[in-house]
Amino acid sequence: MTQADYAHTAIDSAAPAQNGSTPKMSARGVNVYYGEKQAINDVSIDVDMDNVTAFIGPSGCGKSTFLRTLNRMNDTVASARVEGKITLDGEDIYDKSMDVVQLRARVGMVFQKPNPFPKSIYENVAYGPRIHGLARSKSDMDQIVERSLRRAGLFEEVKDRLQDSGTALSGGQQQRLCIARAIAVDPEVILMDEPCSALDPIATAKIEELIHELRGKYAIVIVTHNMQQAARVSQRTAFFHLGTLVEYGETDQIFTAPRQERTKDYITGRYG
Ligand SMILES: Nc1ncnc2c1ncn2[C@@H]1O[C@H](COP(=O)(O)OP(=O)(O)OP(=O)(O)O)[C@@H](O)[C@H]1O
Numbered sequence: 001m002t003q004a005d006y007a008h009t010a011i012d013s014a015a016p017a018q019n020g021s022t023p024k025m026s027a028r029g030v031n032v033y034y035g036e037k038q039a040i041n042d043v044s045i046d047v048d049m050d051n052v053t054a055f056i057g058p059s060g061c062g063k064s065t066f067l068r069t070l071n072r073m074n075d076t077v078a079s080a081r082v083e084g085k086i087t088l089d090g091e092d093i094y095d096k097s098m099d100v101v102q103l104r105a106r107v108g109m110v111f112q113k114p115n116p117f118p119k120s121i122y123e124n125v126a127y128g129p130r131i132h133g134l135a136r137s138k139s140d141m142d143q144i145v146e147r148s149l150r151r152a153g154l155f156e157e158v159k160d161r162l163q164d165s166g167t168a169l170s171g172g173q174q175q176r177l178c179i180a181r182a183i184a185v186d187p188e189v190i191l192m193d194e195p196c197s198a199l200d201p202i203a204t205a206k207i208e209e210l211i212h213e214l215r216g217k218y219a220i221v222i223v224t225h226n227m228q229q230a231a232r233v234s235q236r237t238a239f240f241h242l243g244t245l246v247e248y249g250e251t252d253q254i255f256t257a258p259r260q261e262r263t264k265d266y267i268t269g270r271y272g
Pocket of ligand 1: 062
């Protein structure tokens with residue numbers, strides 16, 4: 001099978017959004033280049049609100065590159081160029097009229113390494129809402145901060161020290177603070193790029209639990225190296241290989257009855 005055939009298989013097997021609803025985000029024919037080098041080849045995929053979508057695949061297959069196209073994070077890489085169409089609620093996010101700051105509030109991101117600002121826990125969460133003018137008063141802001149920290153499962157642990165530095169928290173707490181920070185600006189989509197790879201098993205379990213709780217409130221896409229994690233947290237899984245989307249479907253199907261040989265080889269540990 002050629003690369004093009006694989007791409008078509010991927011499109012054919014792209015799982016439709018639930019209930020016939022319009023997908024939250026759609027990518028069609030996306031290519032990404034770093035200079036001359038092509039990192040993503042003709043990827044088409046839909047992401048919906050009701051399911052957590054996992055991107056899996058061997059190192060260097062382009063998972064993070066593709067994830068970053070969904071909120072134009074690749075704009076920050078000088079050599080990166082994106083082709084194709086990506087929409088959020090039907091709106092082209094690469095259109096000239098798209099405000100990238102607004103886009104990144106609507107499509108938030110949580111990174112591999114927790115990266116709180118060197119500011120207080122409160123300020124870490126309040127920063128985005130302040131920039132976006134979401135609070136009219138101090139009590140509005142207090143509410144946003146508390147609600148976001150609660151949603152991120154962190155409030156009880158930090159409620160008595162909101163003025164302490166965010167960087168003084170444990171790694172797992174820092175990552176939940178970063179999730180609270182993303183939530184605070186009321187996003188529609190949350191992209192997570194290997195959010196647990198720097199965390200111990202207990203902190204990882206808490207983030208996974210949190211992903212379950214956030215499901216349905218936001219469209220969630222998670223890149224993970226860990227296939228068990230993909231199986232635990234997601235309902236849709238996309239398998240990438242060498243910059244192409246090889247297979248996309250229900251997580252159970254991908255892990256128990258993959259349709260593509262390359263998916264099977266990967267999930268059975270034959271490479272990767
Ligand atoms: N800033 C960059 N400049 C040039 N090439 C890059 C850049 N970022 C990624 N690449 C290349 O693009 C390809 C895809 O990388 P990417 O990080 O998206 O893969 P990945 O599947 O997320 O890998 P990993 O699981 O190791 O994080 C790789 O060949 C990588 O070397």
